[in-house]
Amino acid sequence: MNRTQLVLTCAISSIMTSTCMATMLYTQSFENDAWLGEEYFDYGNASADHWLKNNNGQASVNGDGFNAWYENTGSVGLTDGDFVGVTNSLRDTGGMFHGSNAYKMSDTDGIMRLIFDDFGKEANVSLAVFIANTGYENTDALSITYGNDVLLSLGDGSDGGFALENAAGSWLFIEGVNVSGQLSINFNSNSSAESIYIDSISISRVVPSPGALALIGLAGLTARRRRDIR
Numbered sequence: 001m002n003r004t005q006l007v008l009t010c011a012i013s014s015i016m017t018s019t020c021m022a023t024m025l026y027t028q029s030f031e032n033d034a035w036l037g038e039e040y041f042d043y044g045n046a047s048a049d050h051w052l053k054n055n056n057g058q059a060s061v062n063g064d065g066f067n068a069w070y071e072n073t074g075s076v077g078l079t080d081g082d083f084v085g086v087t088n089s090l091r092d093t094g095g096m097f098h099g100s101n102a103y104k105m106s107d108t109d110g111i112m113r114l115i116f117d118d119f120g121k122e123a124n125v126s127l128a129v130f131i132a133n134t135g136y137e138n139t140d141a142l143s144i145t146y147g148n149d150v151l152l153s154l155g156d157g158s159d160g161g162f163a164l165e166n167a168a169g170s171w172l173f174i175e176g177v178n179v180s181g182q183l184s185i186n187f188n189s190n191s192s193a194e195s196i197y198i199d200s201i202s203i204s205r206v207v208p209s210p211g212a213l214a215l216i217g218l219a220g221l222t223a224r225r226r227r228d229i230r
């Protein structure tokens with residue numbers, strides 16, 4: 001980066017801290033009741049990684065802007081029937097973070113990833129996650145990533161489930177700033193009591209207000225003049 005670019009970048013960042021607006025790119029609270037259903041069965045091959053499909057009458061695992069991926073770790077995955085996908089069961093949480101529904105992962109017997117659409121770079125994200133209050137072991141893990149950024153990682157394979165147990169029992173509000181790529185919520189557990197609930201996803205982008213845009217235009221003009229003089 002040359003000096004002109006550096007000055008310009010500093011000018012833009014100082015302007016943006018004073019006058020900014022957030023543009024909402026995506027929200028998801030799972031409040032579409034058409035996504036509710038019975039226990040979910042994966043009719044695919046548990047020994048192969050694959051995208052999960054929605055099945056008639058069963059809770060939806062895929063919906064607007066979100067899709068579920070299964071990754072084999074040597075067990076039966078979701079072929080044994082599991083309570084995953086959109087739910088209104090309040091058994092563990094006592095209440096959703098927002099509205100009546102949330103997205104559940106439970107007894108995944110492998111890694112289940114809930115992956116959201118790509119909304120480009122420089123995004124801000126927030127979401128709520130609830131870890132069911134029960135015992136966890138070394139094989140259980142929860143991570144939330146956005147592109148290359150890790151927003152949350154609980155369960156390192158050697159803590160005896162302590163990190164998950166310690167964070168369980170209340171809604172956690174997770175935020176990421178200036179992230180790029182795709183939001184992915186990744187869970188591995190091997191009992192039906194070991195569950196997580198996801199709610200209230202919000203992905204936005206901070207953009208300069210029209211006034212700030214005009215100032216940035218001016219800064220660009222100044223930089224160009226400097227080049228012309230040289």
Ligand SMILES: [Ca+2]
Pocket residue numbers: 029030031096097098099100101102199200
């Ligand atoms: Ca909700």
Ligand SMILES: [Ca+2]
Pocket residue numbers: 076077078079080081082106107108109
């Ligand atoms: Ca299972």
Ligand SMILES: [Ca+2]
Pocket residue numbers: 135136137139140189190191194
């Ligand atoms: Ca376990």
